[in-house]
Structures are given as structure tokens and as C-alpha cells.
Amino acid sequence: MGVELATERPGFYEMADIDVSDSELVYHVRDALKSVSQGDSDRYNQLIAVMHYTGRLAPDEVAMLVTSLKALSGSISYIDIIHHESLLSSIFGMSMWNYGPDVMDALVELIISLAASNGKFVDSCLDMLVRNFMPPKSYLDLLGHPRGLARKHEVLDRVHSALSHIADLVPLAPMRLTPIILQRMPHMFDKEALIVIYVESMLLLESSALGELVGSTMLMALVDRLIDLDVEISWDDIIHEDSGKGIFDMELEDVDDIIDHAEIDGFEHPRGTAGSQILGTNAVADKLDSLMVLICEHLKSCADGERLTKVFETLLQSFWVTVLNAYKSKFSQFVMFYACSLDPEHCGERFAVFLADIFVCRTHPALTRMSAVAYLASYLSRGKFLPLSLIASTLKRLVDWCLEYCHVQNGEEKTINLEAHRVFYSGCQAIMYVLCFRMRSMMDSHRLKSQLLHMPLEPIFCHQLDPLKVCLPSIVEEFLRQAKAAHLFTVSETFLFNNLLESDLSKAFGGMERLDMFFPFDPCLLKKCDRFIRPSFVYWSMVKTTYDDGEDCSSEEDINEYFDGNGKSYMESGITRSLDEHDLDLDEFEYQLNKMSITPRNSLKNGLIFKLENPFRMPARIRPSTSPESL
Known part of the structure; x- marks a missing residue:
């Protein structure tokens, strides 16, 4: 020519x-x-x-x-x-986005030839291709149009083909490619379109032939970026205070608040609910939402391609390194939840065992163990895809550990040191939380009912360490209400509801100084990724409790057992006692718990509005969301 x-x-x-x-x-x-x-x-x-x-x-x-x-x-x-x-x-410095197919092909041919000819050119060639993951900023508006999407596919197909060719010709190229990709990742405050298109290329690499060499690094880097975005979202942007609602009540939505519904993937998705109302205008949350959608779509393709098991091990490692101890992580962890829902038999069980192993291992730091059991409790409670047999066996591990702890602590401890026993209390709270969600289902199974009735719950919750007086009052109340209806304890109901909850320790710790643990899989507020989570998620409104058949505390006699003469629950009325009556290092205990808790505290230093009229109530972190029909 x-x-x-x-x-x-x-x-x-x-x-x-x-x-x-x-x-x-x-x-x-x-x-x-x-x-x-x-x-x-x-x-x-x-x-x-x-x-x-x-x-x-x-x-x-x-x-x-x-x-x-x-x-x-x-x-x-x-x-x-x-x-x-x-x-x-x-x-x-040439951008393939500025040229047609003929120029792009000739440029790619030149870049491949340069990389293969001399090792000195490899890094520059790889860097040039990585920079072409993203279009010039002036091109971003065109990506939403057919012509722009066509150009995007033309460019990225050639870029990834070139990377694959260079990797074949230069064996060390993948090792040199990884740091370039990580260095070139857009800043979290860059435009959402730039971040999204770059992440798309990272996920393409993970699923390509190069994925064997760079895939795990790509996934771990993306989880790191999710956390970076996650922690930028302030709880001030999320919390809509409603001091009249507890940790379970806050999920029960007033139907009148629903603005619109859209049929998505065969189930009702409430556009007017929590996510859209609270986070709809949060730019950082929108970026996080979009990236989580990409990763969920990628995980679905991995499951369809029968490679999820391998990818899950990378996610698990990343969770251990990045997410588990992340300060106030809010939404990133739902990537793990969705991955488990795609493969309950392997991934779902693997995650539960992984978390339980961390909790029972005494060599891990206390806060890591507390975080692990909080994740475990929330996961076992919320995962619709989890078999009851796994939930029961995991629950037994927690109960056995707590019982053993009680046996070791059978001493003459006159003053309870909350900080010293914080791992134990977190385990007790996890047990109660899971049973609040799953007790009825276990009682409906003859085999599991027998297991539950034979679990040594009474020696734990009636132990001198008094976990019922320290854990979140709203969880304790719901747990005892269901336990009473299920006849789970042999001690008198009066002892459980009055003597325990009305004690001085209950009055001191039943409210402001409670074990303020968080439950990471509370309903996700992100709008776009909700369609991946919702079908596999258990909302509180779906739960049938043990008192649903009339065996509840709704009678006048039962209500009198629950409340004092002033109409307040014993936990609520007890918090007004002075904490000075007890020689406990409460400030340090609160500080340590706050380090890993995403539940807002009664503290001005956190910048959160939390009315003290009902301080035993959990703040309504979300506007309750509409849930599918009750099980």
C-alpha cells in the first residue's frame, strides 16, 4: 500500500x-x-x-x-x-480514544513491538495501556450515548488484547503491570465515571488469562477502595434519629412513607425507602454503590463460570486484612454477604466457620474477636440462604465457648470488670441476637428444637458475670420475650424479668454503658446494589417469633412483669442510677468499644443527635425498609 x-x-x-x-x-x-x-x-x-x-x-x-x-x-x-x-x-502520550480503528490498531502494534524489543520499554508500554483504561475527561459525557459506548468497547478490547500479547511475549510483564495499575487508580474524589470505567478494566483483568497472575491483587485493591469510600460516609449523613424505636423496631416501616415501587428482578423494590431517602444525594455513597454493583456483577459471572470458590478465598483474605477491623465500615462488607449467597454450600459455610474460628481463638486481639462475632451474629441472622443446621452448629460453638468461659470465671469477683470480660459479653450478645431471629425456626424443627433446649444457655445467662445486665437492653428484652414463650429456661420468669433486669448492675449498665456492639449486616442503604442483596436478606419483619402464636408477653400480667409502676421497662427506669455507685473503669470500657462500634453513642464528641429520654433504645440508623412477606 x-x-x-x-x-x-x-x-x-x-x-x-x-x-x-x-x-x-x-x-x-x-x-x-x-x-x-x-x-x-x-x-x-x-x-x-x-x-x-x-x-x-x-x-x-x-x-x-x-x-x-x-x-x-x-x-x-x-x-x-x-x-x-x-x-x-x-x-x-497518545490516547486511543481520540482515533479510529485503523490508527488504534497501528498504535497497538507499535506498543507491543516496543515492549517485546527491549526491556527498557516495557514499563512505559504498560503504563500507556493502563492510562487508556480511562478516556480523556472531555469524553466522559459521551459514554452515556451509543457512539461513546461503541468507542469504549473498541478501545478497551484493544487495550486488554495488547496487555495479553505483551504478557505472552514478556513473562515478567504481569509482575510489572500490577504496581502500575494500583498507582494509576483514580482518586476516590475523581468523577464517578472515571472510577467506574477503571474498575471495569481491573475486573476484566481478573477474569482474563492474566487473572492467574494479577487477579488476587486486583480484587484486594478494589476492596481497599471500597473501604476508602465507605469510611468517608459520615453517620451524620445516614442517621435519622427516632428515639422511640429499638434495634428491631427500626426496620418496621410505616407504609405511608413508601413513595414508589418498581419491579426489579421479580421482587418489589421500594424506591421511597431508606436508601433512596437517606443516601440518594451523597456523592461518595453513589460511587461506592456503583463499584459494589460492578463487583457483585463480577462475582455473579464468576459463579456462572464455576470459579467463585477460588475468587472467594481472595475475598476472604481481603476481608481479614481490610474489612474486619475497619473503623465503622457500613456497606463494603455486603460484597462478602453476596458472594456467600451465590454459593451457600461452600462459601456460605466457609465464612461462618472463618468468623467463628477467629472468635474462639484466644491469640487474636480482643477487638478483632469482638468484631468477628458481631459479623458472625449478623451474618447468621440475616442470611436467608443459610441452612438452619449450619446456624445451629455455629451457635453451639458460641454457647460452648461462653460456657467454658463461665466455668473458668467461677470465682469470688465482687466487682465486674467489663473490659476484662468484653469478649465474653460480645459472645453472649451474639447468641441472643441470632436467637432473636432464628429461635422460632429452630423450635419448629423437632431435631433442632431438641438441640436448642439442651444448649446450656441458662448457666451462661444466669452466671455471676450477669451478661443480661450488660448487653444491649433491646436485644436482651427481645431474647427473653422469645425465650419465655419457648420455655427455654427452667428458672422462674419472675427471676429473669425482675431480679436480673431490676438489679443495680442492670440499672447502671442497662442503658448508656451497654455493650454497644454493632451488627454489620443491618439492612444496606445503597440503592443500586440493593437488588443483589435483598433477595437473600432476612429483614426483621420476615421473622416469626416464638410468641407469634399467642405465647407472648402481650397479656396484662406479662406486661406488668416487663414494666415498673411508672410504665417504663426495668432497663429504661434503671439507667438513672448514678454510675458512681460502682467502682468500674467505664470510660476506658466505652473508649475500647467505640473503637470498633458503628452504633452511635450517647456522646456529644461523636457529633450525633441521641436523645437521652430513652437512652436504652438503639438510634434509628435507618428509616425502616419494606420487607417481603413474613416467613
């Missing part, structure tokens, strides 16, 4: 109005490259000028650029990293 060279632009070759063959142009380019070292840079500068063609190119300009790029591919051995620095800089 020949090309006619013209002089319509300054800087064109000084061979006007003549036809030259491809081989002749190769020789001309080689002469231009060699002339630099001889002090003659005119033809070299003209070659550089061709590399700067952008915008709407005329057909002859496109032909010149394509032919020049191909000629350079045939002259690789003449390119010197020092003498031709300006030319290389121009080539590596």
Missing part, C-alpha cells in the same frame, strides 16, 4: 505530492531516526509532529499517521531510549 504525502500541515515530510511505498516510508523513518545522532533533526521533528495528530483528521492525515506508526513498528531496532526520548514521549 502506498500513501501520498501532502504539505497541508506544517511539519509534514518534505516529500510533497509523491507516492511512496510502505517499505520506502520505513527507510525514510529509519533515516529520520538515525539522523538525530548526526545532528540533523528536521525529519525527526516532522515524524514527531505526525504523532501529535488529533481531532477530526482528514483521510490523508489518517493514512499518514497509520503508515508512520507501522513504519516505526518496522524500525524498532533503530529507536533509542535516550536519543529518541521526545518521539517515545509523544507515542506513549
Whole structure:
């Protein structure tokens, strides 16, 4: 193929109005490259000028650029990293998004040839391709149009094909590619479209042949970015205080608040509920939401391709390193929840065992163990996909550990040191929380009912460490209410409801100084990724309790057992007692718990509004969401 060279632009070759063959142009380019070292840079500068063609190119300009790029591919051995620095800089600075298919193909061919010819060019070639993951910022608005989407596919298909070719030709290329990708990741405050398109390429790499070498790093880096975004979302942006609702009541939505419903994937999705009302205008949350959608879609494709098990191990490692102890993580953890829902038999059980192992292992730091059991309790309670047998067996592990702890602590401890026993209390609270959600289902199974009735719950909850006086009052109340209806305890109900909850310790710790643990899988507020989570999620309104059949505390006699003469629950009325009556290091205990708790505290230093009229109530962190029909 020949090309006619013209002089319509300054800087064109000084061979006007003549036809030259491809081989002749190769020789001309080689002469231009060699002339630099001889002090003659005119033809070299003209070659550089061709590399700067952008915008709407005329057909002859496109032909010149394509032919020049191909000629350079045939002259690789003449390119010197020092003498031709300006030319290389121009080539590596080209954006494929500015050109048509012919120019893109010629440019990719040149980049591959450069990378394969000399190890000194590899990093620059990889960096150039990675930068082409993203379009020029002026191009972002076009991505929402068919023409823009077509160009996106044209560019990224070539970029990833080039990366694959270079990896085949240069075995060390994948190792050098990874730090470049991590370094080039957009900042979390960049435009959402840039972040999303870059993450799409990272996930494409994970699922490609290169994924064997770089896939785990890509996933772990993405989880890190989720956490970066997550912690930027303030609870001030989320919490809508309602001091009249407890930890379970806060999920029961007033139907009148529902603005609109849309049928998505076969179930009702309330657009007017918590996520859209609270986080709809939060830019950081929108970015996090979009990235979680991408990762969930990727995990679904992994499951369809029967490679989720391997990917899950990377996610589990990333969870251990990044998420588990993240300060006030709010939504990132739902990536794990969704992955488990895709493969309950393997991933679902693996996650439960993993968390339980951390909790029972005494070598882990206390806060790590407390966080693990909080995750475990929330996971076992919320995972609709989890078999009851797994929930029961995991619950037994927690009960056995707490019972053993009680046996060790059978001493003459006159004053309870909350901080010293905080892991124990977190385990007790986890047991109660899970049973609040699952007790009825277990009681409805003959086999599991027998297991539950034989669990040594009474020795734990009636132990001198008094977990019922320390754990979250709203959880204790619901647990005891269900335990009473299920006849779970042999001690008198009066002892449980009056003597325990009315004690001085209950009055001191039943409210403000409670074990303020968090439950990471409380309903997710992000709008777009909700469609992945909702079908596998247990909302409180779906739960049938043991007192649903009339065996509850709704009678006048039962209500009197629950409340004092002033109409307040014993836990609520007890918090007004002075904490000075007890020689306990409460400030330090509160500080340690706050380090890992996402539940707002009664403290001005947290900048949260929390009315003290009912301080035993959990703040309504969410507007309650509509749930599917009760089980």
C-alpha cells in the first residue's frame, strides 16, 4: 500500500505530492531516526509532529499517521531510549480514544513491538495501556450515548488484547503491570465515571488469562477502595434519629412513607425507602454503590463460570486484612454477604466457620474477636440462604465457648470488670441476637428444637458475670420475650424479668454503658446494589417469633412483669442510677468499644443527635425498609 504525502500541515515530510511505498516510508523513518545522532533533526521533528495528530483528521492525515506508526513498528531496532526520548514521549502520550480503528490498531502494534524489543520499554508500554483504561475527561459525557459506548468497547478490547500479547511475549510483564495499575487508580474524589470505567478494566483483568497472575491483587485493591469510600460516609449523613424505636423496631416501616415501587428482578423494590431517602444525594455513597454493583456483577459471572470458590478465598483474605477491623465500615462488607449467597454450600459455610474460628481463638486481639462475632451474629441472622443446621452448629460453638468461659470465671469477683470480660459479653450478645431471629425456626424443627433446649444457655445467662445486665437492653428484652414463650429456661420468669433486669448492675449498665456492639449486616442503604442483596436478606419483619402464636408477653400480667409502676421497662427506669455507685473503669470500657462500634453513642464528641429520654433504645440508623412477606 502506498500513501501520498501532502504539505497541508506544517511539519509534514518534505516529500510533497509523491507516492511512496510502505517499505520506502520505513527507510525514510529509519533515516529520520538515525539522523538525530548526526545532528540533523528536521525529519525527526516532522515524524514527531505526525504523532501529535488529533481531532477530526482528514483521510490523508489518517493514512499518514497509520503508515508512520507501522513504519516505526518496522524500525524498532533503530529507536533509542535516550536519543529518541521526545518521539517515545509523544507515542506513549497518545490516547486511543481520540482515533479510529485503523490508527488504534497501528498504535497497538507499535506498543507491543516496543515492549517485546527491549526491556527498557516495557514499563512505559504498560503504563500507556493502563492510562487508556480511562478516556480523556472531555469524553466522559459521551459514554452515556451509543457512539461513546461503541468507542469504549473498541478501545478497551484493544487495550486488554495488547496487555495479553505483551504478557505472552514478556513473562515478567504481569509482575510489572500490577504496581502500575494500583498507582494509576483514580482518586476516590475523581468523577464517578472515571472510577467506574477503571474498575471495569481491573475486573476484566481478573477474569482474563492474566487473572492467574494479577487477579488476587486486583480484587484486594478494589476492596481497599471500597473501604476508602465507605469510611468517608459520615453517620451524620445516614442517621435519622427516632428515639422511640429499638434495634428491631427500626426496620418496621410505616407504609405511608413508601413513595414508589418498581419491579426489579421479580421482587418489589421500594424506591421511597431508606436508601433512596437517606443516601440518594451523597456523592461518595453513589460511587461506592456503583463499584459494589460492578463487583457483585463480577462475582455473579464468576459463579456462572464455576470459579467463585477460588475468587472467594481472595475475598476472604481481603476481608481479614481490610474489612474486619475497619473503623465503622457500613456497606463494603455486603460484597462478602453476596458472594456467600451465590454459593451457600461452600462459601456460605466457609465464612461462618472463618468468623467463628477467629472468635474462639484466644491469640487474636480482643477487638478483632469482638468484631468477628458481631459479623458472625449478623451474618447468621440475616442470611436467608443459610441452612438452619449450619446456624445451629455455629451457635453451639458460641454457647460452648461462653460456657467454658463461665466455668473458668467461677470465682469470688465482687466487682465486674467489663473490659476484662468484653469478649465474653460480645459472645453472649451474639447468641441472643441470632436467637432473636432464628429461635422460632429452630423450635419448629423437632431435631433442632431438641438441640436448642439442651444448649446450656441458662448457666451462661444466669452466671455471676450477669451478661443480661450488660448487653444491649433491646436485644436482651427481645431474647427473653422469645425465650419465655419457648420455655427455654427452667428458672422462674419472675427471676429473669425482675431480679436480673431490676438489679443495680442492670440499672447502671442497662442503658448508656451497654455493650454497644454493632451488627454489620443491618439492612444496606445503597440503592443500586440493593437488588443483589435483598433477595437473600432476612429483614426483621420476615421473622416469626416464638410468641407469634399467642405465647407472648402481650397479656396484662406479662406486661406488668416487663414494666415498673411508672410504665417504663426495668432497663429504661434503671439507667438513672448514678454510675458512681460502682467502682468500674467505664470510660476506658466505652473508649475500647467505640473503637470498633458503628452504633452511635450517647456522646456529644461523636457529633450525633441521641436523645437521652430513652437512652436504652438503639438510634434509628435507618428509616425502616419494606420487607417481603413474613416467613
